[in-house]
Amino acid sequence: MYRHVHGKRVLVVTNERVAPLYLDKTIDALTRGNPNVTVESVILPDGEKYKNMDTLMKVFDKAIESRLDRRCTFVALGGGVIGDMCGYAAASYLRGVNFIQIPTTVMAQVDSSVGGKTGINHRLGKNLIGAFYQPQCVLVDTDTLNTLPDREMASGLAEVIKYGLIRDAEFFEWQENNIEALLARDPAALAFAIKRSCENKADVVSQDEKESGLRATLNLGHTFGHAIETGFGYGEWLHGEAVAAGTVMAVDMSYRLGWIDESIVKRVNKILERAKLPTTPPKSMTVSMFKSIMAVDKKVADGLLRLILLKGPLGNCVFTGDYDREALDATLRAFSKS
């Protein structure tokens, strides 16, 4: 791993849950055979509700107090929250330093560590402050998933399922045959699912890094999902749980628009249920909460909310603001109280 380290100084950014499990191993891997490297670490509180400016400042404080210079390397050791925050810190510290991702959750291994989106939440919306900043490398060790809680495991599968729905029908069908193996952490099944997910993501991001269009399709279910995360309270639901319910809503809306067959609606509900993921938003979400939070989504352009919706046979989607508002309203009413 050390050949990806720039300079002699490393800052590992991790959290209270991951540090006792993997921090020592990571420091060992960074310094073994490389005695000139010195490693600092900063241990942040765990969870989406700490993905904010106050926590980010702890990373800057540690880096500056340790007198890390521009030739240093920041290492994100943890899930998506750690990767997003460490990446944004690396993008901003001294206007940009080297950055390595070591994702330890399915969510981070299949999605958030790949593609260079970094950032923090604002109290009014998710990921509103950040940068596009690519890691020097992403180091995936599926053994880290052995210590992952079941709920986190399922959360990551929501993103795996997403890739099948938006662009890879064959992968979705494989998932329908292997979802229980994934939940049981079968190593071969996990390795295949992670590799296939990363290939899908890399393919999309390489065509549209800054999300002018195509990349947005990776956000199937995320606009509804972000509204759930923001409205219900950061960290109450895991990101993938919110995305699962959001995916059901996007699929419902696609069906109301007449863009997909009912069979797809059923298959999506079925696989998410088998993955032990929620298929409806929390009961406290209202139509007006969805609407007001979705109005600040990054995919709004000149006042128009654009959504990722399925259209055509399984594995096809569109990113569009050109849809009947009635369908959106009907979906919101069907899934939340008015």
Add this chain to the structure above:
Amino acid sequence: MYRHVHGKRVLVVTNERVAPLYLDKTIDALTRGNPNVTVESVILPDGEKYKNMDTLMKVFDKAIESRLDRRCTFVALGGGVIGDMCGYAAASYLRGVNFIQIPTTVMAQVDSSVGGKTGINHRLGKNLIGAFYQPQCVLVDTDTLNTLPDREMASGLAEVIKYGLIRDAEFFEWQENNIEALLARDPAALAFAIKRSCENKADVVSQDEKESGLRATLNLGHTFGHAIETGFGYGEWLHGEAVAAGTVMAVDMSYRLGWIDESIVKRVNKILERAKLPTTPPKSMTVSMFKSIMAVDKKVADGLLRLILLKGPLGNCVFTGDYDREALDATLRAFSKS
């Protein structure tokens, strides 16, 4: 101007001193002939001591509360502090939105608005958090200098003098003949000095945007100067005042190393005195304050402090860590108490 505006929404970021003078005019210029554009504004407190994360959050709050989307444009209306903060906010808001600079001080017109360096201060050091982010355009109106306080005027001239010293001897000689005209705000002299400064800066930045080497030479006097700003307290001295004293220190050190003639030392002191700029640091600065603050400078690499020093005939400099430590110590002792 409005052809540089992206989308229909603009956020003008300015401060309490500039807003009463130029905010209405700017809004008028942005909307005249362009009735679809709507303009929001956020007025920040004035001064370097507010160039921090708390103030930056006010920009994000305003942008999010106004529901500005990715197609919006941020406009920096003010001096270097406003430009640096607005630029970093534009780089980070929704992971990057369009950005226009309207600099209203000499400092910003000749230096900080050009080249894409943005950022905020940390209590332990200047500009340690930020991004390289280029503005869509920089709009200079020298009429705004008519309302600039004399101290701010002189502060900007420190950067004008810098260009002469590091790479443009002919420009330095012109300044020796025109420094009083500049202080008196002679329009032709100002226009020439601003144009020639921007040309010098653009030439350097176009060769080395991310400061791998050459661009660092624009920081003549800045390492000592940043130590003064951080140690003496942000905003006690203006940036250019600290740079002026820092330039004298860098020139003194260059002479101690035997790299320049005494005549250059005298000419630098003379022109800075005529520009009514300080040529020594504040009396409260100590050798150890300089050393501890300079140790976190962005130009430190693998523990070694690199400095911009003059070497050879007027108009030549080097960026190097290869110098006799004794000369640095002697300069620090000569200019501050131990």
